[in-house]
Amino acid sequence: MSLTKKVVATYSKSLFQNVKNFEGSNSSTFDVTKLASGDKFVPDVFIIGEELLLIRSTLVSSKKLNEFFNNPTYEEGQKLDVLLNIFPGLTTTMKSFLKVLCERTHLALLPEICDEYTKLLLRFKNAVHVKVITA
Numbered sequence: 001m002s003l004t005k006k007v008v009a010t011y012s013k014s015l016f017q018n019v020k021n022f023e024g025s026n027s028s029t030f031d032v033t034k035l036a037s038g039d040k041f042v043p044d045v046f047i048i049g050e051e052l053l054l055i056r057s058t059l060v061s062s063k064k065l066n067e068f069f070n071n072p073t074y075e076e077g078q079k080l081d082v083l084l085n086i087f088p089g090l091t092t093t094m095k096s097f098l099k100v101l102c103e104r105t106h107l108a109l110l111p112e113i114c115d116e117y118t119k120l121l122l123r124f125k126n127a128v129h130v131k132v133i134t135a
Helices: 003-023 045-061 063-070 076-086 092-103 107-124
Strands: none
Touching (some): 003 107, 045 107, 063 107, 092 107
């Protein structure tokens, strides 16, 4: 296993475990009343997964963004600012995770981290990922 794959696996497992452990005894269903009640909103593993998928699809689908994030001449802080401007409504958990990646100059690994996180999420739900092949 290459160093990059190990780093990606470590980030995704760490994020998954931290969210899952913090979630604790919360029910596995999403309760809309938590948003309106004024209580502190705690995202679950599925919300974090959705945010990662949204970020990944944006980075992968835009050639300019992809080149920007893979270009080492741009500062990580600039890359983080771009992400936070594109996605101003990210959860505090995701913003914190992105800041950690920024500090460690690993924001370019986001698509791979998302893929690994999705695998963990699928295992967590005992689901099977079906790859659709189009002609």
